[in-house]
Amino acid sequence: MTETVEIVTFALNPDVSATRFVELSQQTEDFVRALPGFLHRRLSRGVDGRWTDCVVWTDAAAAEAAARAFETADCAAALMAAIAPDSLSMRHEAVHWRM
Numbered sequence: 001m002t003e004t005v006e007i008v009t010f011a012l013n014p015d016v017s018a019t020r021f022v023e024l025s026q027q028t029e030d031f032v033r034a035l036p037g038f039l040h041r042r043l044s045r046g047v048d049g050r051w052t053d054c055v056v057w058t059d060a061a062a063a064e065a066a067a068r069a070f071e072t073a074d075c076a077a078a079l080m081a082a083i084a085p086d087s088l089s090m091r092h093e094a095v096h097w098r099m
Contacts, residue, residue: 001059003039003095006067008053011087018045024079025053031075037062050087056095063092 012021025043032038037058045051057063067090070076 003098004057004060004063005093005095006053006055006057006063006090007093008055008088008090010051010053010089011049011084012051012082013084016082021051021079021082024082028070028073028075028079031070031073032066035062035066035069037066060092060094 012018022043032041032055039056039058041053041055043051043053055063055066057066
C-alpha cells in the first residue's frame with residue numbers, strides 16, 4: 001500500500017474569519033478520525049490568504065472513500081459553506097518518500 005495525500009486548496013468567503021473557519025474544521029475532527037485509513041491532517045494558511053487542508057491516508061482507496069463520505073457528512077455542510085466555491089481545488093498524490 002502507498003500512502004496517499006489529499007491536498008485541498010481554497011479561499012474563504014469574505015464574511016468568514018480565520019478563527020471561525022478553524023472552529024468549523026475542528027468540528028469535523030471526530031468524523032475524519034473515524035474514517036478507515038486516516039493517518040493525520042494539517043490545516044494551514046499562506047500569506048496570500050489561501051488555505052490548504054492536507055490529509056494523509058493509508059492508501060488511495062481510503063482517500064477516495066473518505067472524499068465521497070465527506071460530501072454527505074453532517075459536519076461538512078457548514079465547513080463547505082465557508083469556502084468560496086470557485087476557489088476550491090482537490091487532488092490526491094501518492095507518497096514516494098517521507099522523513
